[in-house]
Amino acid sequence: MFTRHVTRKFSAYLHEELSPEENRRVAEHLIGCNRCRVEFERVRFGMRLAQQLPIMTAPQSVWPEIDAALRKQPVTQMIADRRWRPATRLAIAASIIVLLVGSLLIIRSIFSGAQPSWAVARLEGTPRIGSRAIVGEGNLRVGQWLETDAGSRAQIDVGTIGQVEVDPNTRVRLLETKPTEHRLELARGRMSARVWAPPRLFFVNTPSGIAEDLGCAYTLEVDDDGNSILHVTSGWVSLQLTNRESAVPAGAACATRRGIGPGTPYFEDASEAFRSALTKVDFGGDGPARISALKVIISEARSRDAMTLWYLLSRVSEPERVRVYDRLAELVPPPEAVTREGVLSLNEQMLGLWKEQLAFAPGTNSQKLKLGKKF
Amino acid sequence: MLKQMAAIREQPQVKSAIDESVIVACQRGDRDALRLLFEEYKDRVYSIALYSLSGNEAAAADVTQQVFLKLISRISQFRGDAEFATWLYRLVVNTCWDERRKERRLVQFAEFGVLTNSRREPSQTIRYAQHELSEHVQAAIAELSPKLRLPILLKYIEGFSYEEIAAVLDCSKGTVASRLNRGHKALARRLGWLRGQVVIGE
Numbered sequence A: 001m002f003t004r005h006v007t008r009k010f011s012a013y014l015h016e017e018l019s020p021e022e023n024r025r026v027a028e029h030l031i032g033c034n035r036c037r038v039e040f041e042r043v044r045f046g047m048r049l050a051q052q053l054p055i056m057t058a059p060q061s062v063w064p065e066i067d068a069a070l071r072k073q074p075v076t077q078m079i080a081d082r083r084w085r086p087a088t089r090l091a092i093a094a095s096i097i098v099l100l101v102g103s104l105l106i107i108r109s110i111f112s113g114a115q116p117s118w119a120v121a122r123l124e125g126t127p128r129i130g131s132r133a134i135v136g137e138g139n140l141r142v143g144q145w146l147e148t149d150a151g152s153r154a155q156i157d158v159g160t161i162g163q164v165e166v167d168p169n170t171r172v173r174l175l176e177t178k179p180t181e182h183r184l185e186l187a188r189g190r191m192s193a194r195v196w197a198p199p200r201l202f203f204v205n206t207p208s209g210i211a212e213d214l215g216c217a218y219t220l221e222v223d224d225d226g227n228s229i230l231h232v233t234s235g236w237v238s239l240q241l242t243n244r245e246s247a248v249p250a251g252a253a254c255a256t257r258r259g260i261g262p263g264t265p266y267f268e269d270a271s272e273a274f275r276s277a278l279t280k281v282d283f284g285g286d287g288p289a290r291i292s293a294l295k296v297i298i299s300e301a302r303s304r305d306a307m308t309l310w311y312l313l314s315r316v317s318e319p320e321r322v323r324v325y326d327r328l329a330e331l332v333p334p335p336e337a338v339t340r341e342g343v344l345s346l347n348e349q350m351l352g353l354w355k356e357q358l359a360f361a362p363g364t365n366s367q368k369l370k371l372g373k374k375f
Numbered sequence B: 001m002l003k004q005m006a007a008i009r010e011q012p013q014v015k016s017a018i019d020e021s022v023i024v025a026c027q028r029g030d031r032d033a034l035r036l037l038f039e040e041y042k043d044r045v046y047s048i049a050l051y052s053l054s055g056n057e058a059a060a061a062d063v064t065q066q067v068f069l070k071l072i073s074r075i076s077q078f079r080g081d082a083e084f085a086t087w088l089y090r091l092v093v094n095t096c097w098d099e100r101r102k103e104r105r106l107v108q109f110a111e112f113g114v115l116t117n118s119r120r121e122p123s124q125t126i127r128y129a130q131h132e133l134s135e136h137v138q139a140a141i142a143e144l145s146p147k148l149r150l151p152i153l154l155k156y157i158e159g160f161s162y163e164e165i166a167a168v169l170d171c172s173k174g175t176v177a178s179r180l181n182r183g184h185k186a187l188a189r190r191l192g193w194l195r196g197q198v199v200i201g202e
Helices: A009-014 A020-032 A032-048 A063-074 A084-109 A274-282 A290-301 A303-313 A317-329 A340-344 A348-357 B021-028 B031-052 B059-075 B084-106 B124-143 B144-154 B160-168 B173-190
Strands: A117-124 A139-142 A145-147 A152-160 A162-166 A171-178 A180-197 A200-207 A211-223 A226-240 A244-249 A252-257
Touching: A009 A020, A009 A032, A009 B173, A020 A032, A020 A152, A032 B144, A032 B173, A063 A244, A063 B059, A084 A211, A117 A171, A117 B144, A145 A180, A152 B173, A244 A252, A252 A274, A274 A290, A274 A303, A274 B021, A290 A303, A290 A317, A290 A348, A303 A317, A340 A348, B021 B059, B031 B059, B031 B084, B031 B124, B031 B144, B059 B084, B084 B144, B084 B160, B124 B173, B144 B160, B144 B173
Parallel strands: A180 A200
Antiparallel strands: A117 A139, A117 A152, A145 A171, A152 A162, A162 A180, A171 A180, A180 A211, A200 A211, A211 A226, A226 A244, A226 A252
16 A cells, blocks of 8 residues: 655645545555654644744734824825725625625535545444434434444444444444544444554544544443443553543553543453452542552552552542552652652652553553643 | 643634725725724734744834835725735735844844743743743744745734635745645754643644
């Protein structure tokens, strides 16, 4: 699938200034070309920086000075030539025609259903898009729901960047599809996604958090209460809700709760006691049960569970943090520059350094994760 | 230093209050219409001038004033065969070029003026981080060559499409795309050290 490099087109691609054909070519090339992906991230970073440029307020003094100049020389004197008038009338007439033609085109595109869509294939039973049953293949347009009953399954092509399998009793909706963002909503049920595009292009909204693809394969399940569980099979997925974020690596899982957001990620081969205690700490509220659950986590934690302990550091109370710190330091000693006091006061730089020391740190996989928000 | 999250600023979606009737009123010499036109564009014209003139606030205010005086005296030449904003920003770009030539004769560009900020209260940490980030970006943009800087300013201050930028700068859309690409890469290179320290919202 080798094609010419597309680095010169990245800004136009991100600004949606390319033709659909060029867009597809760039997206497809990015999937297979590491060199271009690195360059793409650089351009995207530059673009995000440029977006921080503020609009400054002009000083108050500017208009009085213009006004003073106008008083010296009346406006009508400055504007001598008025021969443009017939031309302006023509321009107004032309604008009205353009407006009418534009409106007609918009109305036509709405009624011809020319919105972006994803191809959907029936795998089993009779999945539905809206009220229509999919016989062989169908198209899921922005805003439409795809629903499966107990006996049906479907497969969605996520543009050119991946595939989603929709399991029985599932309800998903396409929220957005454009070169810089593809977004589904999973209201209930289970879906498995495989995404081969650069990270941070594919998102799934659930009632209790947003799953952001960081180059991966995963399964996401939402129950009737809007709570979810994520299992990552390759790469990384970030789960977020407002100011809480958990990055989940392959082999790990993470639960979310409505109104709370993502819990703490854990490796799925952790002991049953460890996992069940983690649920209590994450979502069980305060009280004696939480204290004993934290004891179980600390006693059951293996080196591989350092990731979970690292996340807990910033999610537990100060007295609890001391115990979590001691166990984590026992399992994976912190680097030299990281002090006990620094970690206990949640110094972000020290937490970041320690995270890099841990085997799970995504930075070790040339894909540095943001520690942003409250991790 | 910049550990707080800096929220991404939305691309300006300029909903102009200026329609054909305002332009026509300006062409008749209506002072209220001229004031309306000024209020609509003054901040964006001033911002482009400020970033084009390495943060020199006095020069940017002077350019803003010159632009509107030129606009008033030349508005009769605007015949509606181009977008008004495109026509206006051609005036802005040309006036900035003239000012830069004048300045170059007088002084060497030194520090970017906006960077001389005052101390802030610790309770303003997040706003401070955003402010600081934006100052680094302003300084990096000031260091770009005008060829790379102007397309960035027209894109991010005015929210122009590539076609509109091409019309203002009198070049092709392909040239705009290429200069924006180079500008973005130059910014990323100059501020690459911010990558690990700041999270720019999605």
